[in-house]
Amino acid sequence: MKKKRTLIYTILLGSSLLLCPLHTKAQGQKPAATDEKEEIPFYQGTSVGVDIAGIGSKLLGSDITSAEVSVEVNLKNRFMPVVEIGYGQTDTTDDETNIHYKAAAPYFRIGMNYNVMFKKPHLPGFVAVGLRYGFTSFSYDVDALDMVDPTWGNITVPFAYNGVKTNVSWVEAMVGFRTRVYKSFSMGWSVRYRARISMKKTENTEPWYIPGFGKNNSTNIGLTYNLIYKLPF
Known part of the structure; x- marks a missing residue:
């Protein structure tokens, strides 16, 4: 499963790097540099993006x-407030432990991107760094084979918890690349370092997967690959 997910990320990353030089070549002669003293309008447009990395990983056999x-707003070609809304799910059984885990829920993130190449608005793309705050509230099911306690006369102890409620919050630091491919259409990818802030725990179990965050660790690494359209206003 891990090898398959690594494969799709490699393919997506490679495609963006290949398209970048092709697009640059198609631009022809480089336009004259913009006068740095020229005032850049405050509002530079709104873009809507769809992440296809999560869908693609499922097609290649991932359990998640x-x-x-x-939705991202471009201000001065420099500051870019962004809201991300998604839906994550899993339904999987561990081959070694036979523990079955199921969860599905929406999540959201809010944050800001910063265009480190804001002084070069004539370029077809840019590199950005950013921060996010993420949150999800969901319930999950976890169950496994019944356990037998030999101490008390081989008593069978069931292991099944359904509808366990929890909520999780986290922060993300990201670095991303974007390039225009055709008119108002762009594509881009980002690498995310996620750190969990809080998680509501229960006495007997905790979630294996957290929608929007990934597998339940104190930190996590994620990747997004977005198809982006700049709205015509």
Whole structure:
């Protein structure tokens, strides 16, 4: 499963790097540099993006799938407030422990991107760094084979918890790349470092997967690959 997910990320990353030089070549002669003293309008447009990395990983056999839409506002070609709303789910059984886990829920993130190449608005793309705050509230099911306690006369102890409620919050630091491919259409990818802030725990169990965050660890690494459309206003 891990090898398959690594494969799709490699393919998506490679495609963006290949398209970048092709697009640059198609631009022809480089336009004259913009006068740095020229005032850049405050509002530079709104873009809507769809992340296809989560859907693609499921097609390649991953136990986890997600769908996500983002809305980003460009201010001065420098500051870019962004909201990301998605839905993540899993339904899987561990081959070694036979523990079955199921969860599905929406999640959201809110944050800001910063265009480190804001002084070069004539370029077809940019590199950005950013921060996010993420949150999800969901319930999950976890069950396994019944356990036998030999101390008390081989008593069978069931292991099944359904509808366990929890909520999780986290922060993300990201670095991303974007390039225009055709008119108002762009594509881009980002690498996310996620750190869990809080998680509501129960006495007997905790979630294996957290929608929008990934597998339940104190930290996590994620990747997004977005198809982006700049709205015509």
